[in-house]
Amino acid sequence: MxxxxxxxxxxxxxxSVFGKDLVRRCGAHCELCDAQxxxxxxxEVPPVGSEADFDHCVMLxxxxxxxxxxxxxxDPNHWRCxxxxxxxxxxxARVLAVALLESFIGREDWALLLREQLYLLPDEQAWVDSIEL
Ligand SMILES: [Zn+2]
Structure with a gap:
């Protein structure tokens, strides 16, 4: 226990240690929809290891x-972001965004159009594929 x-x-x-650096990085904007x-x-963008990893953190x-x-x-309209x-x-943030985008393919035409414009490195694609949304 x-x-x-x-x-x-x-x-x-x-x-918490990452907090300040994350705020600086995102400029106090949501890293997906840009809300301020x-x-x-x-x-923490999955897969999440046993220790907190700055490179897996996004501010949302x-x-x-x-x-x-x-x-x-x-709401597909929200995710136009x-x-x-x-x-x-x-x-x-990019990998999480692509994973979300892929979850809309087959339901939203814009999702497929946007996905077709993207080229991901093999490592990034593997990361995207490992995220279950
Ligand atoms: Zn947001």
Whole structure:
């Protein structure tokens, strides 16, 4: 019990250490939909290892987080933001955006059109494929 708590605590501490750098990186904008002036939370892009990894962290707004966690409530209009997010300079944000985009293929025409414009490195594609949304 105590062990689990400790691990959780350490992970939490690990993520808090990233906080400042993440805020600086994202410029206080949601790294998927670009919303600003909203509260942002750290989301760890899977696969998540035993230790917190800065390169797997993205800063997301409440609205993105909620829809990310609840596929049934994903609003395709909200996710038009992927048009921009898939070009992100931040690998974790880009990979998460592509994984989300792929979840819309077959339902939204724009998703396939956008996906066809993207070229991912094999490593990135493997990362995308490993994310279950
Ligand atoms: Zn957002």
């Amino acid at each position: 105590a062990r689990g708590y400790e691990r959780h605590y350490e992970r939490h501490q690990g993520l 002036g909203v509260s942002l939370k750290i989301f 707004c409440e609205s993105c987080l909620k829809q990310l966690r609840n596929p049934a409530r994903r 992927l048009n921009k997010a898939v070009w992100s300079q931040v690998p974790a």
